[in-house]
Amino acid sequence: MTTHRIRVGIDVGGTFTDAVAVDATTLALLGQVKVPTSHHHEDGVAHGIVEALGRLLEQTGCAPDDVAFLAHGTTQATNALLEGDVATVGLLGIGNTPGAVFTRRLASLAKLELAPGKRLPLVYAHVADPDDTPAVERAVAEVVGRGAEVLVASEPFGVDLPDGERSVLESARPHGLPMAAAHEITSLYGLHKRTRTAVVNAAILPRMLATADLVDASITKAGVTAPLMVMRCDGGVMSLDEMRRRPLLTVLSGPAAGVAGALMQERISEGVFLETGGTSTDISVVRRGKVAVRHATILGKGSYLSALDVRTVGVGGGSMVRVGDGRVVGVGPRSAHIAGLPYACFASLEDLRDAEVATVRPMDGDPDDHVVIDAAGGRFALTMTCAANALGRVGEGDFARCDQEVARAALEPLARHLGVDVAAAATQVLDAGCAQVRKTVDAMIRDYRLDEDAVVLVGGGGGAAAVTPHLAALTGMEGRTARHAEVISPIGVALALVREQIERIIPGAGQEQILAVRAEAEQAVIAQGASPEGVEVEVTVDPQTSTVRAVATGATELRTQDRAHRADGDERLRAAAASLKADPSAVRVLAGTPAHTVYGTEVRRRFRGVRRPVRVVDADGVVRLHAPDARVETTTVAAAPEFLARLVAESTSYGDGGVRAPALRLLLGARIVDLSGVLDPQPLLALAAGELRPRAADEPVVAVLETRS
Template sequence: MNTHRIRVGIDVGGTFTDAVAVDATTLRLLGQVKVPTSHHHEDGVAHGIVEALDRLLEQTGHAPKDVAFLAHGTTQATNALLEGDVATVGLIGVGSGPSAGFTRRLAAFRKLELTPGKRLPLAYAHVADPDDAPAVRAAVDAVVQGGAQVVVASQPFSVDRPEGEDTVVAAAKERGLPTTAAHEITSLYGLHKRTRTAVVNAAILPRMLATADLVDASITKAGVTAPLMVMRCDGGVMSLDEMRRRPLLTVLSGPAAGVAGALMQERVSEGLFLETGGTSTDISVVRRGKVAVRHATILGKTSYLSALDVRTVGVGGGSMVRIGGGKVTGVGPRSAHIAGLPYACYATLDDLRDAKVSTIRPMDDDPADYAVIDAAGGRFAITMTCAANALGRVPEGDFAHCDPAVAQAAIAPLAAALGTDVATAAAQLLDAGTDQVKTVVDAMIRDYRLDKDTAVLVGGGGGAASVTPHLAAVTGQEGRIARHNEVISPIGVALALIREQVERIIPGAGQEQILAVRAEAEAAVVAQGAAADGVEVEVTVDPQTSTVRAVATGATELRTQDRAHR
């Protein structure tokens, strides 16, 4: 009989859904599972989440009632925007007199480009006086006739006077429509930017609501009583109710989970976290034990969405080598997965008999300089992982480790084509890949004024060993691979803290006003299930912009005991 409670973290990726169980008291990793992400199932990704949870409980011998905390991170909001799979937004502008002109200009958001050639579907209506109930109803009718599936209300200065937006939202709710008021998304001034952030939030709202309801229902049916939490893009988690209100906070949350895992588990205080998958590497900065956050750029414009400053490079463990003129000319962005080819280093020596190098065009519009091996066992890709294994950079027991003799046999035909030895060819391949990563790492060290001599490079993700050890060797910086690197993202989700940020623009803010902002942030995390006595609030006042920002973080009850030694 298992008495220990567990924390479960689930990370829904494009290809796989990973889940981990962590002991709620000792935070030790107890089990991990990987299932294919169920995009095409009638329940969508919810099906994969429940399947992963079932397998995890079976593997660790726990019952659903042992789950004390359950959170999931998802790329769904990001993918919806990238693929242009959004709902038609009904934007209702409120205002009379001079301000009406500013509000009417918001109709131009229908020109926002989601993907090349696809614009944001938007219907606009205007209300001069929000107290004129028939006029408000007529505006709601007008946007519904324009195809609106979700309604946004926006009014100048609604941060200070939200009543007008609230009235419109109430009328739309009566019609059974999902709604968003611009002042609920952010409390910063700037009508245009605030409304744009709210409109993008609304565009993904119906799809996110459908998934949230499915996941919630499936988990309740599975017998889990712990409230379901969702990963935010700033590295914290929020309750499902909060996600229903502001799904935009889950955009860009994919990379946030890995950094959260590195912070909790690796205790990085100053350095860079490099999360490497098969195709790309996400790079983020840790300063004084905190992750660097900035306002995110969405659809090419800055928003009022605070997200981790994560920069992505198209180099990963599966990135293929490119050659020309007898030398390595580059690595990536095409990876073996997308080209549909197996990695040469995971073949057998027998498969690699009579190997010859040729060059191909993996996809129709790719250049024809990607090197592959044609051998007795078929065609194989020569990847960053092959080179790292050939040079002995992948530790034994690592997710990406293979037989060094096979890795060397995989690089040998490339070395012959380049007229050099295996070690040199492998080093040239890794140099070409890590150079692209180094450019971004150097820029972030400069941007955040890190001390290059003390900044440590920590690698996470299944492909960590193909980038971080070689980059550390080339730059002379300290580098290491995180423990359980292949499941660092779901670990980050399992260990994440509830987080809430409140921003206000208050010229010449006095102590009373600053304390009010602080109290609001604290109340928000407690409302989402944080233990009141463990909430920490960090308040910053920027005199140049008059911005008062309070960031509250709180542990769900079972995380409070481990804060003492953090």
């Protein structure tokens, strides 16, 4: 049964703005609309967002005050950088010590290339003493006089001693310009990279502020009282106020929305997400139930922006077929959209009468080996989607589905040209396209050391069926197309959690410092509207770089998900056995909490001893945690501190690489608490104690430990 409370996700693309309404209790899709993105309206993209929202409410029969959550994702920041549509940045470098020579070199950031022939508009002035107010005012006046529309202050060691940056901006406040201190954008060391990240953030700040104000005012006028959230590039959402401070976090957020949808709707815990459009496929990774992120490259340079690790391959549903020497030699990167041609499989049988193969150059300079069909109804492109439909790879009701008879008729001329039957011709096409995608998928599985026994391929986007099903057949991996694949991005926006990441470089970090970083991340998401009771924090300590990282996530409301269907014991056992690739009779229950059941088996391999792979399955029958070789123990909250101390001591390894505590995860209430990012036993146990503290003494706790080699 659905309620009237809905979560709304709006994805603002370059051409269309897609919006969905999701039931806040069941998370079922209730409605979806598509409107043209309103780039040229006087209110900009805000107009399209409000139009999409209005049509969505009308379609679902909901009122504005039924909206429990509203978020949007936008390509605006990315487009601003790609198109060079940015503000002039006034950079105020600070320092009077010998190190000031490095600060003065920051003026070279004006050489950053935004687009071919267009550089970042930046003017620089130096401030020797941040407390010399007249000198600061002269420096500010200088950059403003040279056209600065936004200000950035940066000083060596500003992360540890931010008073100088704050003082300079305080003196600049009367000018009324948007401004930021470099230490506010990132707290990592590295003057040049930190300042570069802050400068790029500032360059898009005025435009993003204007859009944020328009969207906020428009949504309020429409009667929606839920706070407006914005999609981040790491798969979470942030408050509008946080976006006003750090708009750079929205750069590269387009692919992040799709993988957030795969994570929240499809609930994959170990897999590869492939979002396929008409021209390309964005490939990203979910490992142990979390999206894979890394510091992004922006304008060809490294940054301190943590963004989804997404790799793009020029193969999509509309990619054109290329032939030579009597065989298919490739697919893409040109698509039917670029060539201005319709897909052959969406024609009619009458349109395809008397069809013959021809080859063309889609654009000047392209090779002339791209296949088209000249027929009674005109000229058509042969695409990956045509081949997938001809082979029956596209499911009933799929966005890319067409009449299989028409698809086979479209492939018939190519089959004659190649001297094979239709099925063989279609297979050659899909093999060629998927071979390119497979290289990247294999590389990401290696890079992130995914558990190959548990990897699932999940396809999203309108072209998902053209790639993922055939790739799964080629690799032997489990694969499926996401439900409502064509709107997986706005679904991801609607279901995304509030997220914040705090990074600090702390050499020899002790448990108090680690706990402080954790607390800062937790408070940051609560300040943005996350319910304190549901916040989860993952802490990672990298001893090689002395980086302490805390990632906090939480929902803006406690989710009371529909309990109408829960998997019974047999369903959960079958899910675990399928994931373990074992006969159900060889799988046994190792432990459990009211929310999760832990299953395990034994794998004996010659020369490699015994492995004990484990799967944690939730009440819906979804595998939430994979461990290739783990120890599972059960205790209570009251006994846990002493019990865990002993377990950790027994499983800690010592060697040339130093002390390495086990990768520890706790099943606690409805949560899986991931403490695997901490290698030092004492902070590990301190973090565990913090998670246990608010729980009832007799509550069960299940520990899943993996010993590190």
